[in-house]
Amino acid sequence: MSTVFETQLSSLPLLHRGKVRENFAVGDDKMLIVASDRLSAFDVILDQPIPEKGMVLTQMAQFWFDILHDVVPNHLTGIKPEDVLTAEEAKLVRGRAMVVKKLKPLPIEAVVRGYIIGSGWKDYQATGAVCGIKLPAGLQMAAKLDAPIFTPATKAAVGEHDENIDFDTMCQTIGRDLAEQVRSVSIALYTKASDYAARQGIIIADTKFEFGLDEAGRLTLMDEVLTADSSRFWPADQYQVGMSPPSYDKQFVRDYLESVPGWNKKAPAPKLPQDIIDKTAAKYRQAYEALTGRVWLG
Template sequence: MGETGGMGETGAIDKTGAMELPGYVHLYSGKVRDLYAPLTAAGRPDPELLLLVASDRISAYDHILATPIPDKGRVLTQLSLWWFEQLADLVPNHIVSTDVPTAVAGRAVLVRRLEMLPVECVARAYLTGGGLGEYAATGAVSGIALPPGLVDGSRLPEPIFTPSSKAPAGQHDEPITFTDVVDLVGAERAAAARDLTVAILKRGDEIAAERGILLADTKVEFGVGADGSLVLADEVLTPDSSRFWPADLWEPGHPQPSFDKQYVRDWLTTESGWAKQSGDPPPPLPESVVAATRARYVEAYERLTGTTL
């Protein structure tokens, strides 16, 4: 999986706030990841490759928080690499190499450029979060009718595909139906995305269950390969893209303890004094919340992979 030394965000920072990496040009920074292109011998951005760097930034409620979580970028990158191996027989992925600049070693990968599907592909095995709110209002999630009487944390009869739109930065992704996905990408590609998303959730749930963890839901992203088939991209089955719950503490009827950033969301909405509707940025995280959040990310990585970060 490559070296994990040299983890600090060392190196010069350009006017966009991104690191300056010799031999690479900064293209874009999202909530958590920074994208760079390798420079060719002619000094131009490589048209085939991208450097995907996971930062220690953490986002909640469509805000990038002012306080980073140490080692978060390493966890997201190394856990994704581990999962890509576990899923290799289900779907190809975009990884080309983990030979990356020392300044970002362990938290960056060189990947193929892909045309990305304009859909957030989500699958759920349990009802919680935004799906719970949608169910409470309509009895369905993404147009899929569910049995009556489900509560927060209920296991669904079968995993379901509950896609959402890809909203511009700073805006909310909105739930959409499978029919909407067909309209966006065509029937064949929509079916492939649905089936692969559910298959990834099921495989992840099987593996996590052996380690005492429930995989409640997950979000994946697909690009289109040169032959037109779908390629798994970005991250996969990480605490940022999935809800992981300790199996021994699962108790439907209320929010579950988790190994993801739900801890940060809960602190923001219950203890910080910040109101989501205020329009103000969230406050900095106290050291105790940073330490507890880091511990959850690291525990998820170590329990799932069986190795020390």
């Protein structure tokens, strides 16, 4: 299996190295985004990669960009990585790279929740609301909401935690007109994706979108979209209200790390056993196959 922990390219200048992705400049108005196999848990980047994870994330995102292209423009250019790289470098990033438009990113995470779980569940237990949105009393963990809710968050730097914010705070950050557009588009994206996933036997409990503005000021969907890193996918046949269903993501890693005595959720993270790495890699592949209906070929 292909494994890439960090991408080094000589033909393009590095713009940014994030938790998982590296961005390289392609001229003045485009970027090459490469998804590595790095994995972060509790906002700590682990030393051990998850084989083929970056390939799964990239190909799943491309799948969703195609399905959702009529809802909002996205950052894809149609240019292939091999068109901007040497043959050797193109082989290095095969299946895990996209050439995209360079945008002005919005400084918020556009989170949509169809079910009450995770940080939303914690907020609801404490206040009866999520991001200022009052919810009915007596909801159980993992309950389906009457309608999807938009619950924005700050976009944290590496090593820091995103923080849930209310809609008014988002309006103060990016302006009310743009905030309302982001909210409307995000719910439309989630609704279309959820309807599709339901036909595949998958529940999308929640997800986060990222947006930027192009040169004309148009709202544009960017980064990853509806991957196992940015979403909670639950198998519909194992869903049950009142408990956290099994999910197609890095929960094996989270559970293991939380079981390690004395770890304070700061770097360096404990070393992962091989079986945890293997199970996590398998979960990412299963998510791809379940949602796309395609056999994972790498």
